């Protein structure tokens with residue numbers, strides 16, 4: 001029984017002490033950017049104390065290219081990069097660099113310093129180490145020049161999954177601003193101390209808290225909001241919620257050159273109104289002009305060439321089913337974007353051809369291609385059109401080609417709201 005109690009006591013002691021023990025955190029790797037206030041309100045000797053503090057803090061981490069990496073910027077009126085994150089992986093070299101950081105004097109441009117951390121230290125898409133915490137430790141003695149800018153930049157930093165510790169030193173600090181800079185819960189990420197001498201007293205606590213930060217997970221980008229009425233009834237732009245590879249399918253020979261021009265105009269307008277670049281989407285065409293230059297090569301990535309498209313509108317018709325097969329083959333199997341086809345239908349297909357078309361359509365749907373159907377004219381069989389479409393609300397009708405622009409809005413809205 002006594003032995004059991006001793007064991008329980010030992011476990012309790014370990015639990016209590018390990019929560020404030022830097023060695024207890026297993027030296028998990030992290031990326032840490034120090035942001036030091038070098039403004040004129042700080043005395044030179046106090047600036048030296050900030051440097052001493054960061055040196056001592058670095059001493060507590062397991063530094064290495066695959067372990068914890070540190071970087072440093074100082075800021076006053078401008079942001080001065082002192083050394084880049086991971087530029088050194090030798091503790092002594094880092095401490096030498098820190099000791100050599102120059103005092104600037106000047107204004108307190110905290111907003112720009114935070115902007116730097118978000119866009120340069122931890123840029124989205126480049127240079128960030130995945131699966132490690134992205135941390136910045138901001139030391140400041142006062143209120144920034146532009147609080148609303150500072151708060152706005154702080155929110156953007158948090159939104160990118162970067163954890164911010166802030167240390168406010170002295171009685172000039174604005175607690176509201178400090179709280180806005182710190183990650184939440186504020187109590188864990190904000191330190192307030194009376195003077196620079198007190199920095200050493202928080203060193204261990206700060207080190208332990210940094211090693212409890214989970215790996216960075218940036219907030220997912222907010223999907224663009226679609227103003228439905230403006231898209232439906234006006235000529236507003238919209239961006240697909242997810243990247244889309246859109247193919248427009250039409251039978252040039254069945255439709256005739258004059259009507260094809262209405263479709264070309266329609267495609268150009270739809271391409272203009274879709275925010276292609278922003279949503280990493282693309283528009284292309286699939287036609288049955290196998291005898292001439294393939295329109296399928298023409299893509300509308302950023303700009304597009306209407307004339308080139310209209311020139312290539314000559315051809316003889318194989319069949320609608322052949323075109324549907326060509327559509328399926330035109331998509332790259334490895335394509336990560338949502339595959340979407342808008343198929344123009346201008347006539348009733350005879351029984352045998354319709355069965356072939358259905359078979360091809362089935363294969364396309366099996367490949368994950370979403371099919372929207374636009375029926376034009378009085379010869380279209382609406383039942384056939386519905387069979388071809390992936391969903392009942394993805395069939396559109398216009399009485400003639402010269403008024404298909406009326407369908408732009410409803411079609412765009414469908415494309416922009418696909419999940």
Ligand SMILES: *[C@@H]1O[C@H](CO)[C@@H](O)[C@H](O)[C@H]1NC(C)=O
Pocket residue numbers: 065066
């Ligand atoms: C760091 O990790 C990578 C991948 O695990 C490895 O290839 C590399 O050799 C490591 N570098 C060092 C210095 O340990």
Ligand SMILES: *[C@@H]1O[C@H](CO)[C@@H](O)[C@H](O)[C@H]1NC(C)=O
Pocket residue numbers: 146148149152
């Ligand atoms: C503060 O920053 C905001 C946002 O960047 C800006 O619009 C405003 O003009 C700035 N105010 C001052 C006084 O510089």
